[in-house]
Amino acid sequence: MADAARVAGLRGRLAARVPERRHVVVTAMPVTAFLVLLAALAVASPALLETGSLLTLADSAAPLTVLAAGATVVVLCGGIDLSVAALASLASVLLASWVPALSGAAVPAVVAACAVAGAVQGLVHVAFRIPSFVVTLGGMTLWSAVALLASGAATVPMPDSTPTDWAFTRLGGLVPSAVLVALATVVALAALMRFTPLGRWVRAIGHAEPAARLAGLPIARVKVIAFALSGATAGLAGALLVARTFSGAPTLADSLLLPAVAAIVVGGTAITGGHGALWRTLVGAGIVTLLRVGLSYAGVDAAYESILYGVLIVGAVALTIDRSKLSIVK
């Protein structure tokens, strides 16, 4: 009897191993896609592989990575946050106007304010049961209007850039500090997801919200936290952008919305929720940045650049998504 159980257990383990290998392949796809794309661009323009050039690429990817990192948590919950870019713009305005008064404390203050803004959206979403798409769509217009009002519809220059200098320097004259900030953000969020119940809960809600609810998970709280995290990283992304433009502007980050969502999806996080990871967003942001910057750098004509971008982004997603997790593609 015991033997039979052991054999059955062994067989089960072997059976589990086979999908695991496929899982590794699927997991490695985003990285592979990134490397292939980099190689292809390097063939067109070998200078791209110079250390300085690569680090600059990484630097360019940093704000996008930070912006997409928090939004990834919302996507893992099965929702979507369309407000991140507008919130980052608002953050830039707030930061630039608060620096004179708060100096170094302005950045944490702005991040906190954005976290609150995100949490408010989360609260509206869970309390009134409005789809996150609609809430954050409304949030998008609202925050950008607030940014316009707060800035008087103008660029807000930063009289003194020292409080944000840390976010835009080169450590040792080489490594961009923003890259480290982005990596730290991703690692911190990944650790939060790994070592606290939050990660388990977020995934459970994304995979099967009814089951999560009946297991007694604090659904509302988890979602509000997810939106707050998304808001906080949007605020941090706004700070990174301020650091590199030395000013805040009400539309500064608006154009980063679709790239941020693309980074999440290209990385292989399922837009339907549950399946995905933060490191995927890191890789996704790399791919999107390569496409955004690399194509024009490699000398592709602007008109064809757009066409190529369209083709490649669909191709990248086609390569990276894990179809075994999607029964129905929407």
Add this chain to the structure above:
Amino acid sequence: MTADRLQTYGPTAALLALAAVFAVLSPQFRTLGNLQNLLDAGAVLAVVTIGATYVLLLGCIDLSAAGVMGACALAVSLLVANSRTALDLGPLGVLLVVALGAAFGCLSGALSVGLKVPSFMTTLGVSAIGLGVATVLFAGVQPAVSDPWLLQWASGRWLGFTRVTYLAAAVVVLAWLVQRHTRLGRYATAIGGGEDILRLSGIQVGRYKVGAFTVAGACYGLAAAMVTAQLGSGIVQAGAGLSFAAITAAVVGGTQLAGGRGGIAHSMVGVLILTVLANGLVLIGVSPYVQRAVQGVIVVVAVGATLWPLRHRLEVVK
């Protein structure tokens, strides 16, 4: 039951309430001229929203309007009598452009179905491709349309309304009939309700999905022709921002993002809500800064109010 009814009639009630508020606050809002202007202003959004609605019914999402319309606007302005090419195809040109739009839509659908890539990404990709095509066609010189037939769409009036308005109305009716009485329309609705069930019934779901995307693309093509008629020349930005506007309109009207619920009639109420809002806020003199914020809040409130009685039933909201 009341909740069901509220979901059906809630947006209409919201529209009437908005219109009533504006009518009280602004005497100009009440004029016939403004009604004509309203319908005229909403015409393009209506046609785009019809396209988006077909895709939303599937439970998919279509963000390709900006790119597809850009390409189609340039194409139509180059195909009819214009300042750059010697072509003068007239109505045939418009037909060709509708076909071009349909081809783009078909591409989005086929990529989504064939590669199993979420429609969110394929349509985004196709939008970029469309913008690229538009830029290539643009080639640095804006083509001005000189075809009087096309230009008359926007200028000539018949019983006070422009032809664009009539065209949009015709498309609305046609789209409603298609949704209600054709296999494509019914299956699109059914796919949103339960795609797996259709598969089990032996229906080739992929074909109808691609079909819905194609219809959406054709709508964008026609909308691009309408914009071009209104603007008198083909511009790349013809569809800028319309994807989000159309989805917002559809959702505000009661077409659900999850698919299967709502439809053309709902979406059109949403289009009217957005158009009345944009028009009314200008007429009552709200500051341009605040307009955007008010629109965002009203969209959330409208959807929230519609869903409020259902909140106990909606255990899962994504």
Add this chain to the structure above:
Amino acid sequence: MTTFRATLALLTTGTLLLTACGGTGSGSGATTAAQAPGGACKPEEVKLIGQVRNQTNPYEAAWLQGGDEFAKKVSLTQQRLTYDGESAKQQEQIRQVLATGNVRCSVLNVLPNGDSDTTPIVKQAQAAGAYVVTQWNKPADLKPADYDKWIAHITYDGKESGKQIAHALITAIGGNGGIVALQGILDTAAAKDRFAGLQAALAEHPEVTLLDQQTADFDRAKALTLTKTLLTKHGDAIKGIWAANDDMALGALQALEAAGKSGKVAVVGIDAVPDAIKAVSGGTMTATVSSDGPWQGGIGLAMGYCAATGQLDVSTIPTRAFFAKQFLITKDNAAQFATPKVDPAEFECANLFKRATGPIS
């Protein structure tokens, strides 16, 4: 979670490998830059880069064409960069071109997306050692004189052009009546200055009233819808429409045509796009202002080229942030602007600053 670690390892290894490859390549940009002294580039070493928002509007397309013509004149090619009006993308592109190659001989002629974008662009160009000319947008407190690689900032007196077309409009409606204004994207200096110009002109003509002002974001379709609404709101009280750019003016023209008021309401704009010039010569539009896009596209590269090859000493330029000459186009002179031409002589190193009308106050 083992897969997580595996992937992380793969990622790290990949990055390291690539970095290593890069290190053994043609040498990093920094060392190359250090070897080439400023102002001593051979003409063929110069790299010309023109960056605008996109190629999908006639004005910026003409700008890039001007750049190409200059490049042809000195037997080089212009690298065209477009950033789709995305500030972030513009910065990314700038950083990328400044990260590689012989940066000291690179010349950038840039149209910053907004005021705020200019600061990082010039700071980075300065740090990398590339010559840069910016146009249109810059924060007021940022001055080229504080940099030795930022050759010049060229802009046009928006207040002046806004005022010029306002005067043309006021004249066209016979000196009294109501007008409406269509503003551009609110957080741009251009939109603000031009509107300030309008207000200044209105102050001189109290008998003309501004009935309404709304923003249409420099967008033709938005202007169309907005104008229709404004026509409903104010009806025949509108005698003229002031638009902060030609795209909006053309949108307004279409709205007038749809309302059957074509030619009955005066319309003015700024930028002199071909359609607008056609409308001006056709009489449906009253006036527009030309900044001469092809010249803008060429002149920035020419300044950088002259400086890089040592024919222009940046420190000797008296005013490096200046207003350039602009041209009011009315029915009388529309014909000569119908086909924009560049005069190669204007790009000679000696003639670079001929169009400067005065320092930016």
Add this chain to the structure above:
Amino acid sequence: MIEVSGLRKAYPGVVALDGVSLQIRPHEVVGLAGENGAGKSTLLKALVGLVRPDSGTIRIRGREVRLRGVAQAATEGIGMVFQEQSLVPNLTAAENILLGCEGSAVRLGLYRWRRLRELAQAQLDKIGSRVDPMARTETLSFAERQMVEIAKVLAIEERTRAQPVVLLDEPTSVLEAEEIETLFGQIERLRKHASVVFVSHRLDEVLQVSDRVYVLRGGQVAGEVDPATAGAAGLHRMMIGAEATGSHYHDDLHRPPERSSVRLSVRGLCGEGFTDISFDLIRGEVVAVAGVHGSGREELCRALFGARAVTAGQVLIDGEAVSLTGPRRAVRAGLGYVPSERKVEGVVSAMSVADNMTLPYTRPQDVEEWIGRLRIKTPDRRTPIGSLSGGNQQKVVLARWLLTGSLRVLLLDHPTRGLDVGAKSEVYRLIRELAAAGVAVLLLADSLEECIALSDRVLVMKEGRVTVTLDTPPGAKPDPVDVVKEMV
């Protein structure tokens, strides 16, 4: 009609069908019995083309066919009523009935609604259903939808112009006694039009409706039984290869509840579907709630867990009032709930056994210990729970509430639905052990037999109210017929 011979289908690690041969004759109801994993589902799926067999043949009316999908099976006259209902909720009943085979109701892609209605009505008439064909499916009751589903399968008759074969996969598992009787009536009517294959876990049902019963075991046909002569016990023995014993319900583990201490006290609870419910549960007591579909017992059960809104009333656990605003609060108060829809509401199938077990908790728990204690068969704690059998999944859900040791009241909503005989017995043992440890259990049982055998008391609910309370101590169990009388 259909002749299956030597059908074989192997998956990695499992042989699902191992040389199955059987016949289905015209106007015959064939029963199919077997434990979970015996191959019933695979066989049915092979018959509608959802599974392609590795070897063996399927002959339909003497002709060998290779089925490539449901559509092709339909043209051959085979249709299946799926266990989880396969109707599109936002379409009308008529559209669902004719989905994919609209025939003359659609011309050139255009719907002819009147014709569609007639055709659908004709199908509904065959089974004597009074469902409005133009009603939206989601507005129909569960039993009505089942009728629509059967009508849908019958519609394939029109396509083939031959007699159809209807496969019913566990059609009774979610129906209440009264609805089951109606269904059996429908099957008798169906016999005039079609051959029927009836699959159920409930052996008495299989024996009641079938002309012949095939028993499957381990992917093979263990035998063919004549219901007229064989009893449930014989069938059971054939299924598991051994006689079902009286220890099935683990009566030996039963401890009399402590009369003195009230664990759960429900006072005048009202909500959508139930009104003014009051009862007490004492420590160690198993109370079953009996009632037909629509009696409000599911709603009550969910409301007690805070998963449905309550409009009035009070709930106390060990004398303390519990706020019923959400499952989270309920869990804090010591409540546990095992939902009936295990795949959707019970487990997160993509996540591991360990994650599922510890889902609501913030602190790490000793998962291995509970895997051992509940004898959960899983390769290890990290295995995705979706790859476990239903019984083991259910044990994980139960373990979730046992882990912390602070469970006071357990709400069980059809805990043995879809489980095979062995797994059921395991779950019964767990319930007994829990009760003996002092947990109060509220049970919505899968069958009346289970309801009576497992409980100390039975609350009968009718139209949202508790009508009768019956004592069912061991040795003094009431006759099921008496309970049914109270239910309807």
